[in-house]
Amino acid sequence: MILHKGETLFRQGETGPLYHLKSGLLKIIRVHEDGSQILVNVIVPDEIIPHHSLISPNPYYGTAMALVTSEIEVLSQKEWYLKLEQDPAQCRAIALQLQDKLRMMQQRIDQLTEVSPAEKLRKLQRWFHSYIAPATLTDVLTQEEIGQFIGLRRETINRLLRASSAPSAKDGDDNASR
Numbered sequence: 001m002i003l004h005k006g007e008t009l010f011r012q013g014e015t016g017p018l019y020h021l022k023s024g025l026l027k028i029i030r031v032h033e034d035g036s037q038i039l040v041n042v043i044v045p046d047e048i049i050p051h052h053s054l055i056s057p058n059p060y061y062g063t064a065m066a067l068v069t070s071e072i073e074v075l076s077q078k079e080w081y082l083k084l085e086q087d088p089a090q091c092r093a094i095a096l097q098l099q100d101k102l103r104m105m106q107q108r109i110d111q112l113t114e115v116s117p118a119e120k121l122r123k124l125q126r127w128f129h130s131y132i133a134p135a136t137l138t139d140v141l142t143q144e145e146i147g148q149f150i151g152l153r154r155e156t157i158n159r160l161l162r163a164s165s166a167p168s169a170k171d172g173d174d175n176a177s178r
Contacts, residue, residue, distance in 0.1 A: 009064040024070025
């Protein structure tokens with residue numbers, strides 16, 4: 001199945017199949033009772049989601065939406081769990097996938113503990129670039145979502161993005177004298 005940017009794969013609280021992301025990127029948004037939303041995860045190619053249902057079925061923790069055009073394989077719950085019971089190698093594959101996701105989350109924690117807000121943003125931009133080039137981070141996430149993902153306010157993200165795209169003071173002086 002092909003999902004285009006902004007389309008929803010599943011909604012928080014629903015139940016259903018598992019999904020294998022073959023290409024593209026998905027975001028997982030958690031919606032609170034008051035209607036506020038927070039970006040809690042980014043899904044990259046070769047992940048099978050939802051992670052919390054890889055061993056046993058559970059309702060979807062959040063809403064999954066495409067950040068870019070994405071190719072997704074739908075996995076039957078019945079077949080998935082039957083194969084899991086019959087094939088110990090499948091359990092190892094799941095453990096390895098969860099290990100990879102844990103490493104990714106550890107990198108995210110590293111980004112969050114970076115002292116400089118500008119460096120937090122640079123690290124996130126570099127990480128996204130490996131998946132979405134030539135698109136930019138702001139092509140796929142809002143400033144609010146970027147801030148949620150790295151623990152900064154939207155206003156700070158806005159200021160950092162403006163500063164990184166502004167011409168240097170020397171360039172400004174050259175333009176002023178023309």
